[in-house]
Amino acid sequence: MNRSPIYRWLLTTAAPALVVAGVVVGPAYPEPMTGTHLNTYGLPGIVDMPTAEGLKDGTLSVSAAWSKLGRRNNMTFQVLPRVTATLRYSGIKGLDPKQGRDYLYDRSFDLRVQVLDEGAYSPAVAVGVQDFIGTGVLGAEYVVATKTINPRLRVTAGLGWGRFANRGSIGSPFGDRPALDVGLGGKPNFKQWFRGDVAPFAGVVWQANDKLSLAAEYSGDAYEREVGAGADKPSSRINLGATYQLGQNYALTGYLIGGKTVGLQFSMVMDPRQSPFPSGLEKAPAPVRPRPSRAADPDGWSGSWSADPTAQPAIQEALKDSLAKEGQILESMALTANRAEVRIRNTRYLQQAEAIGRTSRLMTRALPPSVETLVITSVEKGMPTSSVTLRRSDIERLENTPTTEIAQYAQIGEPAMGGAGLVQTPGVFPRFQWAVGPYMSVGLFDPDEPIRYEIGGKATARYEPISGLIFAGEIRQRAFGTIGKGERSPVEPGQTIVRSDAREYGGKTHPTIPRLTMTWYARPAEAVYTRVTVGLLERAFGGVSGEVLWKPNDSRLALGAEINRVKKRDYDVLFDFQDYEVTTGHLSAYYDFGQGFVGRIDAGKYLAGDWGATVAIDREFANGWVVGAYATKTDMSAEEFGEGSFDKGITISIPLAWATGQPSKDRIGGDLRSLNRDGGSRVRISGRLYDEIRYSQKGKIYEGWGRFWR
Structure with a gap:
């Protein structure tokens, strides 16, 4: 008996999940x-x-x-x-x-x-x-x-x-x-x-x-x-x-x-699983439109329409407009008499399966009757990440059935290289976006003051001349707060300062530029993704960052490498730099254990020149909540590191849709770390590849498949 892809996926998750979370699943023990x-x-x-x-x-x-x-x-x-x-x-x-x-x-x-x-x-x-x-x-x-x-x-x-x-x-x-040795703690x-x-x-x-x-x-x-x-x-x-x-x-x-x-x-x-709005408040999707009978539309069923050079532009324009109302960008489309592929960028729905489901409904309404095979390819920052292939007849037949029914007929795999026949949608690029609004930065766990904060206004802008090439920047103006006040820890002779002077970057009365970058994303080979970022990478460092990631759709394992050549920025957070320069790099391994647990190991050279490794584990919930912990140990001694002994912390990421009920991919949260110290510090790059890619790949699509018909 042939098993559906989703059933095979569920079977492959069971073994590693039992190994990692044996105390979760067991033989009929009491709760x-x-x-x-x-x-x-x-x-x-x-x-x-x-x-x-x-x-x-x-x-x-x-x-x-x-x-x-x-x-x-x-x-x-x-x-x-x-x-x-x-x-x-x-x-x-x-x-x-x-x-x-x-x-x-x-x-x-x-x-x-x-x-x-x-x-x-x-x-x-x-x-x-x-x-x-x-x-x-x-x-x-x-x-x-x-x-x-x-x-x-x-x-x-x-x-x-x-x-x-x-x-x-x-x-x-x-x-x-033994007597308590307060020492440096940590x-x-x-x-x-x-x-x-x-x-x-x-x-x-x-x-x-x-x-x-x-x-x-x-x-x-x-x-x-x-x-x-x-x-x-x-x-x-x-x-x-x-x-x-x-x-x-x-x-x-x-x-x-x-x-x-x-x-x-x-x-x-x-309880992260108990949302104030469990079903969400988004509008209902457009219904599937069944095809007319062959007798009612013989030309549509024959496929002769495909010979008309004006057919695809008209269909593509109509589909672009209807997808835009669903928060989807139709980047390109390939259309033949019996097959249609759309490449979409999901800007609205936390679960990629919901975006795919709504796209499939709209395709039944826009395409001529002869088109039976529908291919929906997800695109993240210009990189195609997965392709879902569906039969139109299955969508028409199973619209009002449980999502497990349509899952048995969906095929999810690697997108084709090259994109033969794809036509870019007119007007999608160049693309410019901007926003103005408030910001609030919070610093916790300072040994001198429990909470430090800063409130002000910010303006952000993003320009994409072509798919995958992104210019982005941010300007901030502080209004008031306590970040930046007080004296930082004294610098020891010969000490390399990369993070312990974090307060010096705050409390500015003039406008600052925390980030101003050009990033190029690409997919040079099947299951291989790349990123190159140049500019003011973060508040404290600017330079060049390059990354490559191997992440097949069917693999729980991903491997990555990153190298950065950076220079320390001046405390005015504008365009000046200090003398300190360093090359850092890491090899990374990621593994999805199933049951919501994802692990990561990064090993390499950190900003202060120390060598070591970071181990992290995240627990992810189906509704998008993420709670995790990490620890970094390098060849920097506890005495050199200072108070805290080594870097460690907690991460929390909460999807805005969980709290508001409105569809959104935005998140709030951040790191709760004990202290900003120099040891174990990495460049804080926005848009690293693993999190950009995995949420629209096979595993995550199947995890959220329950929202396909939403």
């Missing part, structure tokens, strides 16, 4: 215990103490807790059904052992794994490490168990090390805990894990009603470091909390620590 009551560390918990609960798979939460004991700003992501990760930025007044600041602004990272599911008589069990990449000021480890007594009541008990064993120790079963504190004193903790959470939950816990944290910095000493080991649900996604918590310290916490929990 992991989930909860939405967040503790002050941003994890499912009681007040301070953790529980063995997780969040719903894929959930992202943000919380901010405040008391006289400190401030904690947390972002938690349920990476897998049993794996929870938290990035935290906390402030403790009067506690900074090295820098002499009023507050210790500390970045920390937690990881928790649920190792046992709850059974009829057994609790769920989780193991976690807290602040294991950072200064270790909030460092703790724990083993915790949680049991559901009834639908409204859960009890928890566990053993804690580190902070969670400041008092009430019952011994040190695994040896002494390095895993492996030697401290599960070492030193261990103390019990326990607690209970009661869901009083649909809105209110009450919590009480017996804590092992004496807040020794905060008390030593002048905070009130807790008089009790009992902490109390009350959480009120403000809506489906928001909650407000009040808590009492140790009988003395009152605090507040605001929490927001989001």
Whole structure:
């Protein structure tokens, strides 16, 4: 039996997905215990103490807790059904052992794994490490168990090390805990894990009603470091909390620590898969137009119309106009008596399958009856990325059936080289676009100030004289903000500065030019794509950047290479340059593991002349959300790198269509990195090939195939 392409694709995704996400898919295990009551560390918990609960798979939460004991700003992501990760930025007044600041602004990272599911008589069990990449000021480890007594009541008990064993120790079963080496932070504190004193903790959470939950816990944290910095000493080991649900996604918590310290916490929990507008608010597509009978249009069915030299220009012009209303640019078209190929650029729909589906409908309305084979080729920045071949009779027959039916007859493959017979659509090129609007830049996790910002106006322009050649630029005028204020870290003798002077590029009162480039994209061979960019590449560097990518339609693997010759720009962010020049380059490997996980490894030379590698993993959701993490380690030592020890961060990308319901390919988001340091830094190039190509190739088209008939 011949399987359809989509079924073969689904079968090939299963094996690697099981390898990478074995804890996600398994043989009929119970669902992991989930909860939405967040503790002050941003994890499912009681007040301070953790529980063995997780969040719903894929959930992202943000919380901010405040008391006289400190401030904690947390972002938690349920990476897998049993794996929870938290990035935290906390402030403790009067506690900074090295820098002499009023507050210790500390970045920390937690990881928790649920190792046992709850059974009829057994609790769920989780193991976690807290602040294991950072200064270790909030460092703790724990083993915790949680049991559901009834639908409204859960009890928890566990053993804690580190902070969670400041008092009430019952011994040190695994040896002494090494002294905390604050150092430069940013390095895993492996030697401290599960070492030193261990103390019990326990607690209970009661869901009083649909809105209110009450919590009480017996804590092992004496807040020794905060008390030593002048905070009130807790008089009790009992902490109390009350959480009120403000809506489906928001909650407000009040808590009492140790009988003395009152605090507040605001929490927001989001499930990327639950859009405010699940079906979208776009207009319905034009219906498929069935062909007339042969008797009603004998000339149309005979194909004799194709001999008329005026036929294709008229059809192409009509199709161009109707596609433009759908946000599609008809770049070129090839037309014969029984076959039509259109090359489209999708400017509106997040899922390429939706653009293809709407294009196929419009083709049934514009083409003569004899045209049976429809080929829709997706084009990104002048590069054809994939071709979907459909039979017109299948489209007519299956319009009102599930998308899986038409998927069985769709063939997706590499576009033909050369484009024989293609006629460029008149008026498409040259193409000029411009826009004027506001901008806001935000800097987070600065050790001197939690949030820096800049607000102003910008003008952008883009000119494409031919397909694949793009001139683009941006001018900004700052209105107000705090970016650029303050003194940067002192420069050590012989130190190479490439990123640690980032503040010097902000706070300008005159207009600046963050980017001004000429880029040429091409597809010189099947499955091979190239990019050359020249100009002011980013705010801090200008020069030449070249890239080549091998990415076949049927391959989960992609390989790339990039080389840059750049010079450091002057701090005025105009046309002047400093003396520093460098050649950087990387070899890259990308792999789509399935189940929404995509990995990347980049190895090569970075801007400061250091050699090393970056490892990144992203989790992508069907609606376009992307949450990821990365880390870079080079031959630059931790001492040379400075505070943070090595480069690492979190990436978040949210499609605008998710929030508004209106079709759009625009996104908001960015990197959440601990610090701007010189080690492990790359040129920030706009339009790198992998993300330009893959969203309109076979794998992503099939992932979004459910929107073909939208």
